[in-house]
Amino acid sequence: MQYPLYVRRDGDAGFRANFPDFPRVVVHGNSIDELKSDAQQAVELAYDRSEQIIPAPTRSTSELHVLDMDDGEGIWMFVDINLARVTSLAVSIQFSLLEGLLQQVDLAARECHITRSAVITLAVVHELASRYEGQLFSIPVSQRGFVDG
Known part of the structure; x- marks a missing residue:
């Protein structure tokens, strides 16, 4: 599933990002590709074998732009999160x-x-x-x- 991710520069050589749909997950990477890979791993670590609800992705761009995390200093991008790799007791x-x-x-x-x-x-x-x-x-x-x- 494609989840929105708010990406900001983190120093001179890296990126830091947050998911509005996974508020506890923070993602880091030295490149965009590394950031995408870390996003999958971070979601797996936060939600695998848990009773936490795995939310459906927010798809409305107007809904994303009113969130406090959108401080105008970053960009929104969508990353593919393979939820088949996450075993959760929660259902949509x-x-x-x-x-x-x-x-x-x-x-x-x-x-x-x-x-x-x-x-x-x-x-x-x-x-x-x-x-x-x-x-x-x-x-x-x-x-x-x-x-x-």
Whole structure:
């Protein structure tokens, strides 16, 4: 999948870059090719064998340009991240929201410097934790089961 990456110069001989969709991942390289290779490795290290959600890539350039990381000192580029090499327990879903609610989600995401997927995930975790009185994450994932009602 093609993920956006914000690239800046890092000193005289290198580059430093950040993903808006992978906020904890920082990428370094002496060349653009090295930066792309490091991007794959950094995503693998951050997400492989984890329960973290692997977000879908942000594709809207207008959404990218309003992010705080776009300080006008760098450039946006898209890098191919092979998610087949990342084993995650998280899955991607698609659903619909009212436009006004989505605007509120996006505002919260910008204020917290996270993706809209992360805001929605945190809201779901909060709701489930309160519903199941904090027991949700004390049970191993493989043994979790939910009963309707």
